[in-house]
Amino acid sequence: MDSRSAMKAVTKKSSLINFDNVGLRINDRWLVRGVDMTISSGEIVTLIGPNGSGKTTTAKLTLGIHKPSEGNISRSTDTKIGYLPQKINMDPSIPMTVIRFMCLVNNLSQEQIEYALEMTKVNHLKNKQISNLSGGELQRVMLARVYASKPNLIVLDEPIQGVDINGEIAIYEIIKNMSKELNAGILLISHDLHMVMASSDRVLCLNGYVCCSGTPKVVVSSTEYIELFGTRASKELAFYTHSHNSVSDESYHADSQHNKAGESP
Numbered sequence: 263m264d265s266r267s268a269m270k271a272v273t274k275k276s277s278l279i280n281f282d283n284v285g286l287r288i289n290d291r292w293l294v295r296g297v298d299m300t301i302s303s304g305e306i307v308t309l310i311g312p313n314g315s316g317k318t319t320t321a322k323l324t325l326g327i328h329k330p331s332e333g334n335i336s337r338s339t340d341t342k343i344g345y346l347p348q349k350i351n352m353d354p355s356i357p358m359t360v361i362r363f364m365c366l367v368n369n370l371s372q373e374q375i376e377y378a379l380e381m382t383k384v385n386h387l388k389n390k391q392i393s394n395l396s397g398g399e400l401q402r403v404m405l406a407r408v409y410a411s412k413p414n415l416i417v418l419d420e421p422i423q424g425v426d427i428n429g430e431i432a433i434y435e436i437i438k439n440m441s442k443e444l445n446a447g448i449l450l451i452s453h454d455l456h457m458v459m460a461s462s463d464r465v466l467c468l469n470g471y472v473c474c475s476g477t478p479k480v481v482v483s484s485t486e487y488i489e490l491f492g493t494r495a496s497k498e499l500a501f502y503t504h505s506h507n508s509v510s511d512e513s514y515h516a517d518s519q520h521n522k523a524g525e526s527p
Contacts, residue, residue, distance in 0.1 A: 276303040278341050278415045278447045279324060284333035286319055293319040296471045297333070301447040303414065306438070308450040308458045311468035312490065317451045318348075320468065321417050324449055344413030344446075346404050348420045354393035360403055361388050368411050378410035379403070381443075382436050398429035402436065409440055416440065416448045422457070430454065434461045455491070 278301050285295035294316030301307050301324075309317045322328045323335060325345060352358065364375045379385040382402040387395065395403065401421060408416060418437065422430045434457050441448050452458050458465060459478040466475040473486040481487050 276338075277301070278303060278338050280334075280336045281320075281323070282334045282336075284323060284330045284335055286323060286328055287331040292331075292470065294323075294468065294470060295332070297323075297466075297468075298472060299466060299475075301415065301449055303447055304441060304445045305463040306441055306448045306450060306461060307464045307466065308452055308462040309466050309468055310452065310455060310458060311473075315468040316470055317468055318419060321419055321449060321451055324415075324417055341415050342411075342413045344408040344411055344416045346401075346408050346416070346418045346421055348423060348451075350404070352392060358392045359389055360384070360392060360395075363392050363403065364407055364410060368407075370410050374410055375406075378406040381409055381439070382406040383432070397424035398426070398433070401425060401429075401433055405433070405436055405440070409444070412444060414444060414446045416444075416446050418448060419451045420453070421450070422452065422454060430457060437461065 279299075281297045281299040284297040284299075286293045287295075297316075297320060299307070299320070309320055311317055319328065323330060325343060360379070361375060364370060364378070370378075376385055376388070379388055382405045384399060384402045384406060387399060387403070392400070392403070401424075405421070408418075421437065422433050425433060437448060437450070438461060440446060450458070450462065459482065462478055464476060465478050465481045467473050467481055467484075467487055467490065469486075469490060473490070474481050474484040476484075
């Protein structure tokens with residue numbers, strides 16, 4: 263199924279954002295071109311591809327940071343976007359507790375804050391300094407901050423960067439729960455192909471354009487995917503299917519034990 267056919271197949275759902283042949287050109291160079299993409303309520307769409315393939319550019323187009331040089335982007339009138347950047351730069355010398363961080367932009371009640379932190383399993387860290395959090399703890403706090411604003415379209419740029427395998431599993435489970443609870447569409451950028459295939463409803467493979475798209479099963483068997491990532495990757499990922507099995511608390515507790523031992527997840 264090509265990208266246009268895949269896009270038409272999901273338009274019957276509650277569409278939050280639609281890309282129609284979208285491209286972005288900066289300084290006489292096309293960063294990405296010919297993108298057809300629809301994100302609907304309650305689904306997880308993941309962008310994969312090599313470095314420089316246009317993943318972050320597509321995310322910025324989704325956020326409205328860039329305007330397309332060609333094509334059209336249409337959004338539902340009630341679309342409210344939440345965003346988790348790839349990294350944040352915070353001055354460690356500035357005192358900032360988790361609760362204070364949660365309130366920096368949004369005017370949240372104590373109940374809203376604690377519910378969001380509980381949902382991402384970091385409520386016990388609410389009085390801890392942000393600068394003292396491990397990588398995995400900070401990502402969960404960032405996800406809680408996104409969740410608390412109750413968006414219906416969420417853009418997550420490499421949410422498991424710097425997180426160990428137990429932390430990765432737990433964070434992907436949190437992301438799936440966020441999508442279900444908020445009925446939110448999620449655009450996820452990731453290099454972790456195994457987790458992507460287990461967690462996504464649809465996958466778009468970019469290489470300056472959409473070279474293949476569809477369900478994880480369709481994408482991993484496509485010629486374009488095999489050319490980009492190799493036959494071995496395709497065979498390994500053929501074992502991964504779309505699954506929403508719950509992750510046991512052991513993964514989180516194991517992550518916490520790493521933190522106590524001074525290891526950043």
